[in-house]
Amino acid sequence: MSTAIRENVDLQAFNTLGLRARAAHFVELTNEADLAPLLARAKAEAWPVQLLGGGSNIVFAGDVSGLTIRLSLRGIRLISDSQAGAKIVAEDCVIIEAAAGESWHEFTQYTLAQGWAGLENLSLIPGSVGAAPVQNIGAYGVEVADVMHSLRAYDREQGRVVELSAADCGFAYRDSIFKSQQPGRYVILSVRFALSAKRPLVLGYGDIQTALATAGVQEPSAIDVAQAVIRIRQAKLPDPAVLGNAGSFFKNPLVPSAQIEQLQAHFPGLAAYPAQLSTPGWQKVAAGWLIEQAGWKGYRRGSVAVHERQALVLVHHGGGNGAELLALAADIVASVQARYGIHLEQEPVLMGG
Ligand SMILES: Cc1cc2nc3c(=O)[nH]c(=O)nc-3n(C[C@H](O)[C@H](O)[C@H](O)COP(=O)(O)OP(=O)(O)OC[C@H]3O[C@@H](n4cnc5c(N)ncnc54)[C@H](O)[C@@H]3O)c2cc1C
Known part of the structure; x- marks a missing residue:
């Protein structure tokens, strides 16, 4: 196993609140194949396991016992493209998969740059792709539940990788099975999204229309909407890098x-x-x-x-x-x-x- 377990690790840099806490055992997971052996080791040592992404939705109440696994798996790939004749999900729809450790914001901007709409309203939300389904992240009238196709996760109960559809995830407002019903059971490895150049834009929430009008945009593209969302968020929310x-x-x-x-x-x-x-x-x-x-x-x-x-x-x-x-x-x-x-x-x- 290439992934090294470190002891007594300072977590301050791993949470956007910047709270002080230490992890008894800490590992950065960069290789999917290392997960099962790590979980086996934690079981043998009777360590409780905690999963960490970007630490932007966590409050450390104190030090963390057991093993903290930071999901740092990387990679983005196109799974299917109806125009290329691969598995057709809907006309003009692409299925794109990102590994859990990819930055959510960077992934949204990557998909938009390819011409695929769907994630524009979710621009600039901090954190990782793998955590996005956990609380069904949402902003400006769009939630992950609206755009997610499926995900791959390691099921700690069955000891194997499973594929879950969006319907399997029990999505609700800022909630899913991963957050409230079965926390800790699934380690999300990668998430697939159904995006499309022809997806209708969602413009009716918050100040999006005003921001577009201020920018002089009359017929917005998905990228225009993303830029409007980014401007609104930068004006309204404190940047965790600063506060x-x-x-x-x-x-x-x-x-x-x-x-x-x-x-x-x-x-x-x-x-x-x-x-x-x-x-x-x-x-x-x-x-x-x-x-x-x-x-x-x-x-x-x-x-x-x-x-x-x-x-x-x-x-x-x-x-x-x-x-x-x-x-x-x-x-x-x-x-x-x-x-x-x-x-x-x-x-x-x-x-x-
Ligand atoms: C400035 C700011 C603005 C924000 N705006 C929004 C917003 O508009 N909408 C919104 O919904 N949220 C928002 N958030 C909250 C946060 O960005 C999201 O909840 C994000 O998805 C958390 O990602 P993370 O990688 O930082 O997860 P973490 O904080 O590291 O983890 C969150 C939870 O997910 C679990 N988890 C993490 N990775 C995995 C995985 N791979 N498999 C299984 N479980 C995992 C963790 O154990 C934990 O329970 C905001 C946060 C900040 C700081």
Whole structure:
């Protein structure tokens, strides 16, 4: 086995919040064939196994015991191209596969440069391709569930590589079987996407139309949409390279429409909108609005804070730890619950501690 296991490894550079934590055992997986022997070793040593991608959706609550495997598998390949006469999925559709360790943003830009639309609204989301299905990443009206064809994963229960269709993944709003139902069972090795030059663009969310108009674009291409999304995100969200953060710290809560109507009578500004993949009669409420109206925007406590432009984002100014961040998050949850009767659920995954 070429992959070396290191001990007592500093994880600060491996999480975008920049929280301090150490991994008891740590390995960078660059070769798929090394995975099964690594998992066998972890089993023999009774080490719990943690999977790490880009660390942009993780809060380290403390040190991480057992074996942390960082998925660094690389490679992008075209699986099928209907125009080339290969396995036809839909007319003008390509199936393209990326290995788990590829950068998500770079992959989206690569596909767009080839002329394939589908991932433009998901530009500039940090992290790896392998983690994208885990919480069914989404932005500006598009989720991975809308564009994913299938994935390959190592099933730790069966001890073999399996292929899962998008339907097998149990996708829901910021959720999948990998996040809530069977966490840790599957190590995602590569993900396949169905993209097409003729895929209709999704322009109705957020400020996309405004950003396109500002740029003077009248008949946008997928690349124009990606550039608009990138500009909006750069203006709204803190860059983790400059200020530690994990993006949205809370999910937008799903609330029964009847409760929303009652709340809107007291809080006329409360914004609600239909959720993709959700049950009829429920709507999503903007968690950032709830937090901002509860007075938290810009609040700082020691080294952790609520971002001054985006109340949904908790930030770490450096020198702090996961416990401080989680204490602030707990106070925000309690305050929103007391004010609106709505429970906020944390989006990033807890690890260690
Ligand atoms: C500034 C900023 C903006 C963001 N904006 C968005 C957004 O718009 N929409 C959105 O949905 N998210 C957003 N996020 C969250 C984050 O980018 C995504 O959740 C991303 O998919 C996480 O990828 P990662 O590789 O960093 O995963 P990590 O944080 O390393 O891991 C996340 C989870 O996935 C698991 N995991 C990682 N790789 C694998 C694998 N190969 N197989 C199985 N499990 C694995 C981990 O064990 C962990 O449970 C944002 C984050 C930041 C910092």
